[in-house]
Amino acid sequence: MYSLTLAGVGVVSPAGVGTEFLPRPADIATWGQARLPDIDPASYGWDGLKRLSRVARYGSVVVGEAFRSAGIQVPLQPDIGRRTGLIVCTNHSNLEPIISIYQDALQYGVNHVNPSLFPETVMNAFAGHLSILFQIQGTNVTLSDTIPSAASAFLYARDLLAAGMTDTVICCMVTVQPPSIFEHVTHKEQSSEVESIVALLFRKGVEAETSTLLKWKEITNLSEMNEVPIIRPSDAFLAVASAHQGLIHRKTCEEQWGVSGRSNGYHLFSMTSAQE
Amino acid sequence: MSNQENIVITGMGVVTPIGSTVESTWRALLNGDCGAKEIRAFNSSEHACKMGCEVDEVEHLSIYPEPAGRATRLLLPAVENALYIAGLRIEPGKDDLNRYGICVGTTMGEITPFEDLMAGRRSEYVGGPGIIAIQAADYFGLNGPRWTITNACAAGNMAISRAVDELRAGRADVMVAAGVDAMSWVAFTGFVSLRAMTPDLCRPFDAERKGLMLGEGAGALVLERESDARRRGAEPLARLLGYGLSSDAHHITQPDPSAAGSIRAMEAAIKMAGIDKEQIGYVSAHGTGTPANDRMESVALRHVFGDNVITSSIKGHIGHTLGAASAIEAIICIKALETGWLPQTINMRRQDADCRIRVIANEPLAKRTDYIMSNAYAFGGINSSIVIGRYERDNPIE
Known part of the structure; x- marks a missing residue:
C-alpha cells in the first residue's frame, strides 16, 4: 500500500473550474460524454496566458489553483522551485497542434510554418509551459501511456518524495478527446468520455486541516473491488479531487473506489483526512 | 530509490x-x-x-x-x-x-x-x-x-x-x-x-x-x-551508477544560457553515483549542433569539470534521433568503457571559440576511463545526466 499527502487541488471539468460541483467518485461516469467548457483564465485571476494553447491555458489554471489551495505562493522562489517536481499524464494533447502544423504548411508552404506550432506537437510542451509559468525546476516528467494511469503518476510522485529529491510534487492529468480524424488510430482499450484537466499537489509531512491522505495498491484479486465503485482510469484524478473536496468539507470521512486499468492493472484507492 | x-x-x-x-x-x-x-x-x-x-x-x-x-x-x-x-x-x-x-x-x-x-x-x-x-x-x-x-x-x-x-x-x-x-x-x-x-x-x-x-x-x-x-550467471557490461534530472523553467525551446539547470542535473548524477567529478573521464555531450545548445552545454561542462573534461557528440554521425538519442549514446558510452576508445565528433573544421571545452575532433581518442557521463536536454527546459561505470567483476568499483 502506497500513500501520499494531498495538500492542493485544481480542476477544470465539464462543471467548470473548481471542485465544488464535482460528483462523488462513484457518480463521475454519469456525466457521460462531457467536454470541457470554454473558460477565460483571467476570470479566475490567471492573466497573461493568451499566447498558450487551450490545453496549456487550462493546465496553468489548475496548477495555479492547486498551489493556491495549498497556500503556496507562485511563481515559486528558486529554492522552493528546485525542490518541486512536476508529473504530467497526457496522450492526446499534441494532436490538435499536429493538425495545425499540416494546415499551416498547406496554406503557407512547408518552409513557412509558424514556428510556435512545432513545440506544441511535442508531448512535454504542456509541462514545459507550466514549469516556466510557476518556476518549477525539479524533476519534470511527462507520461504518455495509452491508458492514462493515475497509479503510475502517483507512484512516480511517491518515489520522488521518498527519495528526498523533492518536497512537493504536482501531478497533472490531461484528459481530452482526440480530434475526430484520428479517432480510429488511437488506442481503444478504454477510451475516456469525460474531459478534464486536474492538478493534485502532494507534499511531504503536511497534516493540515485542508490535507487528505491518499492510499492505493495494485490488486490481483478482483473480488477486492466488489464492494467499491469502479471508475475509468481517465477519471482517476477527478475521483481524487472529488474525494478531497468531500473530506475537507466533512461531507464524508472516507472514500474508496477501484480503477480498472486492464493492461495497466487494477488499483484500489482510499482517501481519508490527513489528520486522522 | x-x-x-x-x-x-x-x-x-x-x-x-x-x-x-x-x-x-x-x-x-x-x-x-x-x-x-x-x-x-x-x-x-x-x-x-x-x-x-x-x-x-x-x-x-x-x-x-x-x-x-x-x-x-x-x-x-x-x-x-x-x-x-x-x-x-x-x-x-x-x-x-x-x-x-x-x-x-x-x-x-x-x-x-x-x-x-x-x-x-x-x-x-x-x-x-x-x-x-x-x-x-x-x-x-x-x-x-x-x-x-x-x-x-x-x-x-x-x-x-x-x-x-x-x-x-x-x-x-x-x-x-x-x-x-x-x-x-x-x-x-x-x-x-x-x-x-x-x-x-x-x-x-x-x-x-x-x-x-x-x-x-x-x-x-x-x-x-x-x-x-x-x-543467473549474466556477465554485466557496465554499471548504471546515477542520474540527475532538472528543469530550466526558462524557455519552451531554448536552453537557459546560464546552464544552471544542466549544472544541477550533472551534479545530482555525480552525487548519486557516489564518485568525485574528477573521476569522470569523458562526457558524451548532447551536442546537437545548434549554437544555443552547444554553448549552454559548454558553459555547464566548464562549470562542473573545469578545463579537464573531454567530450564529443555523435550527432554528426547519426543525426539527432530525438527520444532515441540518449539511449543510443548510453550504449556508446558502454562501448567506450569496454574498449578504451572515445568516439569523435565528426565534420569538425574549426571549434567555436565560445565552446571552450576539449572536443575530440574527427579521430577517436584512445583513453581508458572508469566513469562516463552522458547528457541529454530537451524542449520544455529538460536537463538529464547519467553516470555509467566500468564493470570489473573481480575488482568491482564501489
Missing part, C-alpha cells in the same frame, strides 16, 4: 542510421561514417533542408506479428538484441513475466498513422507514444512495470532513470530501458520552422555549424540488480 543496490547493464541493442547492431554501429562511429542522405521517408522536395539520417529498409524490420508503425519496427530489433546479449530467454510459464518491465522514451511516439492520415493516406496502425511500449511488452512478454516517457530529446535518459528506480524499489527484476523515434514529417518540418536544421552536415561545436540534422533509430538496455545478474 531507497534501496541503493548496484544496478548493472547486462544487455544492449541499437538500430541506427549507420548500423543495425551495437558492434556495427560502434565500428562505423570510430570509422567516422556519417548517415546523412536525402530523406526518403516522405517527400522533402519542397523543404529548405532535405537531408537526414535514416535507417535503411525500415520496412524489413518487421518482427511484430501484426501491422506496426515505423517506431515500433525500429525498437523491437534493438530490444531483441539487448535481451539476447543479456542472455535472457523469457519463457511464459517458467518465468514470472510480471518481474520484467519496460520503460520507453520517445519524442514523437508512433506518429506515422497520424502523418499518413494528414497526408490523405490510409493507416492501419495505431498511433501515439504509448502503443510502442505496449507492442514491445506484448512481443517480448514484459508484463511488469511499463512506462512511456515523452520528455522529448531527453526521454532516453529519463527512461533509463525510471528503470533504475523500478529496480531499486524492488518492483521488477529486469527492466528494459529504451529510446526510439522514427523519421517524422512533423518533426522535420517543425525543426525547419525553428531554423534549427542544417542544410548540409551536422557539426557539433564547430564555429560554422548551421544546426542539427534529424535522425531516427532506437537503443535498448537491459538493467538488473547486480545480485540478480550474478545469480
Whole structure:
C-alpha cells in the first residue's frame, strides 16, 4: 500500500473550474460524454496566458489553483522551485497542434510554418509551459501511456518524495478527446468520455486541516473491488479531487473506489483526512 | 530509490542510421561514417533542408506479428538484441513475466498513422507514444512495470532513470530501458520552422555549424540488480551508477544560457553515483549542433569539470534521433568503457571559440576511463545526466 499527502487541488471539468460541483467518485461516469467548457483564465485571476494553447491555458489554471489551495505562493522562489517536481499524464494533447502544423504548411508552404506550432506537437510542451509559468525546476516528467494511469503518476510522485529529491510534487492529468480524424488510430482499450484537466499537489509531512491522505495498491484479486465503485482510469484524478473536496468539507470521512486499468492493472484507492 | 543496490547493464541493442547492431554501429562511429542522405521517408522536395539520417529498409524490420508503425519496427530489433546479449530467454510459464518491465522514451511516439492520415493516406496502425511500449511488452512478454516517457530529446535518459528506480524499489527484476523515434514529417518540418536544421552536415561545436540534422533509430538496455545478474550467471557490461534530472523553467525551446539547470542535473548524477567529478573521464555531450545548445552545454561542462573534461557528440554521425538519442549514446558510452576508445565528433573544421571545452575532433581518442557521463536536454527546459561505470567483476568499483 502506497500513500501520499494531498495538500492542493485544481480542476477544470465539464462543471467548470473548481471542485465544488464535482460528483462523488462513484457518480463521475454519469456525466457521460462531457467536454470541457470554454473558460477565460483571467476570470479566475490567471492573466497573461493568451499566447498558450487551450490545453496549456487550462493546465496553468489548475496548477495555479492547486498551489493556491495549498497556500503556496507562485511563481515559486528558486529554492522552493528546485525542490518541486512536476508529473504530467497526457496522450492526446499534441494532436490538435499536429493538425495545425499540416494546415499551416498547406496554406503557407512547408518552409513557412509558424514556428510556435512545432513545440506544441511535442508531448512535454504542456509541462514545459507550466514549469516556466510557476518556476518549477525539479524533476519534470511527462507520461504518455495509452491508458492514462493515475497509479503510475502517483507512484512516480511517491518515489520522488521518498527519495528526498523533492518536497512537493504536482501531478497533472490531461484528459481530452482526440480530434475526430484520428479517432480510429488511437488506442481503444478504454477510451475516456469525460474531459478534464486536474492538478493534485502532494507534499511531504503536511497534516493540515485542508490535507487528505491518499492510499492505493495494485490488486490481483478482483473480488477486492466488489464492494467499491469502479471508475475509468481517465477519471482517476477527478475521483481524487472529488474525494478531497468531500473530506475537507466533512461531507464524508472516507472514500474508496477501484480503477480498472486492464493492461495497466487494477488499483484500489482510499482517501481519508490527513489528520486522522 | 531507497534501496541503493548496484544496478548493472547486462544487455544492449541499437538500430541506427549507420548500423543495425551495437558492434556495427560502434565500428562505423570510430570509422567516422556519417548517415546523412536525402530523406526518403516522405517527400522533402519542397523543404529548405532535405537531408537526414535514416535507417535503411525500415520496412524489413518487421518482427511484430501484426501491422506496426515505423517506431515500433525500429525498437523491437534493438530490444531483441539487448535481451539476447543479456542472455535472457523469457519463457511464459517458467518465468514470472510480471518481474520484467519496460520503460520507453520517445519524442514523437508512433506518429506515422497520424502523418499518413494528414497526408490523405490510409493507416492501419495505431498511433501515439504509448502503443510502442505496449507492442514491445506484448512481443517480448514484459508484463511488469511499463512506462512511456515523452520528455522529448531527453526521454532516453529519463527512461533509463525510471528503470533504475523500478529496480531499486524492488518492483521488477529486469527492466528494459529504451529510446526510439522514427523519421517524422512533423518533426522535420517543425525543426525547419525553428531554423534549427542544417542544410548540409551536422557539426557539433564547430564555429560554422548551421544546426542539427534529424535522425531516427532506437537503443535498448537491459538493467538488473547486480545480485540478480550474478545469480543467473549474466556477465554485466557496465554499471548504471546515477542520474540527475532538472528543469530550466526558462524557455519552451531554448536552453537557459546560464546552464544552471544542466549544472544541477550533472551534479545530482555525480552525487548519486557516489564518485568525485574528477573521476569522470569523458562526457558524451548532447551536442546537437545548434549554437544555443552547444554553448549552454559548454558553459555547464566548464562549470562542473573545469578545463579537464573531454567530450564529443555523435550527432554528426547519426543525426539527432530525438527520444532515441540518449539511449543510443548510453550504449556508446558502454562501448567506450569496454574498449578504451572515445568516439569523435565528426565534420569538425574549426571549434567555436565560445565552446571552450576539449572536443575530440574527427579521430577517436584512445583513453581508458572508469566513469562516463552522458547528457541529454530537451524542449520544455529538460536537463538529464547519467553516470555509467566500468564493470570489473573481480575488482568491482564501489
